[in-house]
Amino acid sequence: MEIRILNGKTVAVGAGESIYKTLRDNGIYLVASCGGKGVCGKCRLKILEGRMRVESTGKLLKKDIEENIVLACQSFPEGDILIDIPEDSKLIIGDKIALSKTKDLLQYLHTVEPVLTPAVRRIVLELTPPSIQDNTGDLERMKRVLHEKGIHDMEFSHNFILEMPVILRDAEWEVCLSYTESHEAIGLSAFCKTKHYGVAVDIGTTTVVVYLVNCADGTLVDSGMTFNSQMRHGDDVITRIVYATEGGGLQELRDAIINDVNDLLAPIVEKNRINIEDIDSAVISGNTTMTQLFWGLDPSSIREEPYIPTVNIYPGWRAGTAHLKINPQAPVYTLPNVGSYVGGDIVAGVLASRMHKSPEISLFMDIGTNGEIAVGSSEWMITAACSMGPCFEGSGIRHGMRATEGAIESVKIEPSSFEPVLGVIGNGLPLGICGSGMIDAISELFFTGIIDQRGKLARDLSTDRIRTGDEGPEFVLYRGERKDIVLTEVDIENVIRAKAALYAGVSVLLKEVGLSLDILERIYIAGGFGNYLDVDKAIMIGMLPDLPLEKFSFIGNTSIAGAYLCLLSEKMRREAEETAKKMTYVELSASRGFMDEYMSALFLPHTNIDLFPTVRDLYEKR
Amino acid sequence: MEIRILNGKTVAVGAGESIYKTLRDNGIYLVASCGGKGVCGKCRLKILEGRMRVESTGKLLKKDIEENIVLACQSFPEGDILIDIPEDSKLIIGDKIALSKTKDLLQYLHTVEPVLTPAVRRIVLELTPPSIQDNTGDLERMKRVLHEKGIHDMEFSHNFILEMPVILRDAEWEVCLSYTESHEAIGLSAFCKTKHYGVAVDIGTTTVVVYLVNCADGTLVDSGMTFNSQMRHGDDVITRIVYATEGGGLQELRDAIINDVNDLLAPIVEKNRINIEDIDSAVISGNTTMTQLFWGLDPSSIREEPYIPTVNIYPGWRAGTAHLKINPQAPVYTLPNVGSYVGGDIVAGVLASRMHKSPEISLFMDIGTNGEIAVGSSEWMITAACSMGPCFEGSGIRHGMRATEGAIESVKIEPSSFEPVLGVIGNGLPLGICGSGMIDAISELFFTGIIDQRGKLARDLSTDRIRTGDEGPEFVLYRGERKDIVLTEVDIENVIRAKAALYAGVSVLLKEVGLSLDILERIYIAGGFGNYLDVDKAIMIGMLPDLPLEKFSFIGNTSIAGAYLCLLSEKMRREAEETAKKMTYVELSASRGFMDEYMSALFLPHTNIDLFPTVRDLYEKR
Structure with a gap:
């Protein structure tokens, strides 16, 4: 068949x-x-x-x-x-994920740490050749030299010792020892190669990004991106957690993500003619569910009250244990989680934003299926996650789609004729509408009076673009030959719920620490979505707080940026751990104030229009 | 066929x-x-x-x-x-190896350490069940309780974390954690079993002994002994090192010894209805070659100048790595070596003798194929090994055999008729002569004038027991129906060489530190051979120094005794390491004085009869 x-x-x-x-x-x-x-x-x-x-x-x-x-x-x-x-x-890879500017990050690193400190160090050891007079054992001879260099607690695996005697003699007692920062010997060779590599991995729920980095000088050798193959088993983490609890599901999800990373690495390694043994460290960044699945840890308790992850601060396991196809002895550093719904990717984001080192109070938002928020400064930090639903990723929306070729990404509506002008990715015919397109569209529909504060379509306007479809009232964005592209009232409701959740999250977090919005000096917007979000429009629908535009920074995929920093710097790895510990996690579903804030935010832009003075002024001027 | x-x-x-x-x-x-x-x-x-x-x-x-x-x-x-x-x-198991009196050792242990401290500890942890308010990760929850108990550096393996969440929940957050003394978590269960076990192993070149010990109270549950199957590939360590360098030989030797230990354990475990998972620690004692082979380390450098072992102080590897059939996570402590020819078995012996804690100067001798010697006190210690050849184990001797059934173990010669009276193990007909029998025989032959100071048979005595055989002059100890049992001049020469090597070793060691024999307060004789050695006779042939008999102690198999001590006591494990480091190894083959001493000792009892006043007096009286 x-x-x-x-x-x-x-x-x-x-x-x-x-x-x-x-x-x-x-x-x-x-x-x-x-x-x-x-x-x-x-x-x-x-x-x-x-x-x-x-x-x-x-x-x-x-x-x-x-x-x-x-x-x-x-x-x-x-x-x-x-x-x-x-x-x-069709599921097509094409999300515009801005690869962070590693040169800037590297320059920054050099200002805080003059020398790069990847998780694997190399040291040249000149051993005295043995003699009858100096007949201590090979291992003790090596320890003696290490001792002279101030290293007293090196640990040696059985495999290391099996290979050591021949290498020592072949190298005529002058060797290069590789060891982890926790002082475990992982490699011995006759000379120190000038290049050794590390791999930084961002495991997103949707996409997977790898950076192959030269650990000797910090340069980005190559990078790759793919969809997370776990998507076969659902778009969001909850669906995957459910899948993991089904027979064999956990192993299947683990294999899927490991294979994705290995499949990304293989062509890069081949193209750059790199010996995989020389890739001797790795950093993994992802949300709590993703990193637990990466390590094969059952994520079921993440989903059940009281929402407990198995691990927040991952021990330093090895690439062999992870089945990563690099040097099996390579230590794998996993960005630490704050809790079940604020994971290492957010810690990486905070790290990349540097807000944890600033005396100013900043807001960090990673907008995706989940919206993760952090507020704080070098003194303190508070964080939460709110479920926004997959509407901005194209799910739960009648003609929603990812921001790929053919997606409507911007919408302008002529106020008198109600005719929309569409911006389409790739400039072809529109196939659907993506997140930024929806924000644009709703903001325009609202300002042209096509929808009211509750997102309901006006019935009395003289346009045939407002009609009743199979799912109720809808607005026709595009009349196609085979199909029309519409935004239904249900779609609009979904977007309003999502933006309300995000805004309520920010409000509750600020209230928790008794601060108001105007205290925020800077708002960092991270995530793939953050690259093509029109802040003006997002403020107009009440998704982002009404603050001066110059306070907003789009910092792209900070998960991979943070992973890159941790790959090259011990200081950054320590900061990541300290930051994760410092971040106080607020479970919004358990906060009574959240539901009130959420209900108030279910309007365009908000029940309390005074929270959005810019929008109020524009609305009044109109 | x-x-x-x-x-x-x-x-x-x-x-x-x-x-x-x-x-x-x-x-x-x-x-x-x-x-x-x-x-x-x-x-x-x-x-x-x-x-x-x-x-x-x-x-x-x-x-x-x-x-x-x-x-x-x-x-x-x-x-x-x-x-x-x-x-x-036929190779028959039957060596009389005195199983050390563990009750005495245990009593002694209690005087130095009131509580037993095996390498694996257990601790009951009562975790606060998680809640929305207290929603830290499982691992961090466990670390928090450990922290309260003053343990801040526990390490967790990937396998441990994989199993942890289910065990924590099944046990309703009250668990028993097993961990090694270097703070590596190795087991988690709902309750602490009252019994857990350890295994002490003595890997002799010839025999293998295991003790199965209850680590909760230190009692010996059971023990077993077998021949070292490596004997198929030669009696002595040198032959085995050569075999190890042949294709696949190393793996074969490693498998042989591991199988021996596992084969000894299996029936003991079954008989005592023990779950092998509950055997959670092990101690290995053996000479340097044996422990290197046990861990699969190529022993070839032990044999080549400058005689360097791969490891003296073994890292704490696991039973799974060793392929021991006990809990694979069990830490395996290997008694540390001093050098290539003074191994962990000698350190174990010193430990069991307690000479390293005494202000008196003692001499420790382990007599086997190699004679290992240590001289010292709580202040200092010096050690050496001398190759005695396998004559005392029955090899290289025309009718030599092990001390098993049918071996002549004692000899008395009637001074006028030259008729020997033989003591035979098992009281049956003699099949050959073992080590103690040879010492007896040579001492008697010497005192009856049948051999001279050089061990040459007198040709002018009126007895047909002195005759010329295929290998030259020989003395007939027993006229058999099928074969006679003789001691040839070549045999006697071999024994004289062996005893000369041992005596020269002791002399050189004492000279190294500028001491004379009479400074020795105690002489410990260890090894299987030590059980049935007649000190009187050994002094008479100049094998042991001429000191008062009450200074000699036979302490049996101190290798297993030391392993037993280390199994139950952290203090003993530390002492073993300190002792190994403290023992100064003297390479006799490199010592110019050794050859002089050796040549002087190639007489009965010695060129300088004044070193043996007792023998001189007896000889003069005769």
Whole structure:
């Protein structure tokens, strides 16, 4: 049995296998926020020929069914079939993740630490060759030299000692010893190679980024990015935690992420002609669920009250234990977590922003499926996470999509005719709308009076762009040949809920420490999303606090930036740990004030318009 | 093809396989000092039926060959054969190794350390169950309680953390943590078992002894002893080091000793219904070559000038690394070596003798194939090893054998008739002569004037017991039906060389520190041999210094005694390390004085008879 893809390849399909799984196993990924459970309705396909058993039609409309549209995860071929995959069902790598400017980071590092201090050091040892008069053992001879250099507590593994005698003699007693900062000997060679490498990894829920760094001079040798293959099993951490508790799920998720990292590394290593033995340290940054899955730790307690991670400060395990395809003895430093929903990626972010070293009070926000917030200074820091839902990543939105080619990323609405002017990524025809597009659209809809403070569409305006669709009232952004792109009232509600959660989080955190918004000297916005967010518009819908624009800084993927800093600096690794310990975690779901703040923020821009004077002024001027 | 053994079993033999190897592979061990190389001439067999290819007849006599005697290692069956294995070719376990009196040792331990301190401790931890208000990670929760108990540096392995969350919750946050003295967490359970065990192992070149000890109260649960299976590859350490350098030899020797220990443990564990997971620590004592082989470390540098061991003070590796079949996380403490030829077994011996804690100057001797000597007090200690050759273990002696059933262990010679009166182990007919028998015999031969000071047989005495055999002059100790048992001039020369080496070693060591013999307050004699040595006779042949008998103590197998002490006491483990470091190793082969002393000691009892006043007086009285 075969599945033939229109204008694409042909793949074999086993009896009882879904189209979704078959395509996935053949490297063709479909959008499936629910992990292939027939719930999200995203993995739509058009069947052109052939028969199949359809288990459920999920969210499909009558019209879809008439057009032979099926959900790939709910369809099981019963013979050869021919399919067409719509553009917006395809999962394509293309998120614009700004690779942080490592040169700036490196320059900064040199100001705080003149010499780079990766987790593995090298030292040249000149041993006195043994003689009848000086006949101590090989190990004691090495310890003696280390002792003279002030190192008294080196630990030696069995494998190290097995190989040591031959290396010592081949090198004629002048050797280069590699050891970790906790003084464990990990390598011995005849001479110190001028280059040795480290790998910094950002494990995002959605994307995985690796940096291959020359640890001798801190330069970025190469980098790579891919989707996190765990996405097969759901878009968000909660779906993955549930999957992990199913038989074999944990191992599968662990393998998926390890393979992603190894698959990113392999071509880089080959291209740059690097011996993997010379990659002798690694740093992992990710949210708590991602790092627990990376280490194969059951994440189930993260999801159950009282939301406890297994580990916040990870011990220094080895690359061999992680199954990373670098030097198996390489120490792997994992950015420490603050708690179940504020992970090492946020600690990395704070580290990269340097707010933990500033006397000014700053706000750090990492906006993604979860919004993580930190407020503080060099004196103190408080942090929380709020679930924003996946709407900004394109899920839970009728025509939502990631910020890839074909996504509407900006919207301008003509106030008299209500005609939208669309900015589309790649300048082609629009296929859907991404996060920044939605913020733009809602802000425009609000200011043109098409929606009210509650996000409800006006019924009395003279435009056919407001209509009633299958899911209720909707605004037509684009009239397409095959399909229209609309923003429904349900979509708008989802976005308002998300922005309200984020704003409420910030408000509650500030209240916890008795401060008001105007105390904030700087607002750092991190995360892939942070790269193409229009702050003006985000303030207008009440997502970001109404503060002067010059206070906002977009600092991109700070998770990888923090990992890069930790790869090269012991001081940064210590700061990361101190910062994680210093950050007081507030569980918003347990805070009574949060629900009030959230309810108040469920308006555009807010129930209390005085919190948004700029918006109020603009609104009044209009 | 089969080999049938007269009055024994029948085993299959492969084409091109020697009888020696075939029998060995079937658990039937023959004496073979040379490791089956056709050199020692010990693995004699009588062929009753069948044909075979004989590669070499080695040391066989014409008479032997006429009687169809072959060397098993040089004979390759070419069809079914029937053989008879002479008693003295069989390797039988039966050495009288005195198991040290653990009750005395335990009583002693309690006087220096009121509480037993095995290498693994257990601590009950009552963790506060997590809540929204107290939502730190599982690991940090455990560290917090440890911190309160003053433990700040516990290390946690990846495997430990993998299992931790479930155990914590099943145990409702009250757990028992096992950890090593270097603060590595190795086990977590819901409650502390009342019993946990340790295993002390003495790896002798010839025999292996294990003690299974209850670490909670120090009692000896059970013990076992076997031959070191490495004996297939030679009797002495040098032959084994050579074997180790041949392809695969090192691994084979390592496997052999590990299997011996595991094979000893298995029935003990089963008999005492012990869960092997509850055996959570081990101590290994042996000479430098034995412990290096135990850990799989190439011993070749021990044999080559300047005689350097790979390790003197072994790092604390785990039972899993050693392939010991106990708890794989169990720390394995290896008694530290002083040098290539004074190993952890000697340090264990010094520890058991307590001479390193006494202000009196003592002499410690471990007499075996190598004679290891230590002289010193609580202030200082000096040590050396002298190669005595395997004559006291029955090798290199025409009718030499181990001290097993049938060995002549004592000899009295009637001064007028020159008729010997023999004491035989087991009181049966004599099969050969063991170490103590040889010392007795030579001392008697000397005092009856049958041999002179150089060990040469008198030719003018009226006795037919002095005759010329195949190897020259010999004295007939026993006229047997099938064979006579003789002591040849070559045998006597070997014994004189051995005793001269030992005595010269003691002399040189004392001279190194400018002391004379009479400064010695106590002489400890250790080793299997030490159990049945007649001090009087040993002094008479000049093997032991001429000191009052009450100064001599026989302290048996001090290697296992020291291992037992280290198993139960951190103080003893520290003392072992300090002692090993304190012991100054003297390489006798590099000492110019040694050869002079050795040459002087090649007489009975010594060139300078004044060193042996007791012997001189007796001789003069006679």
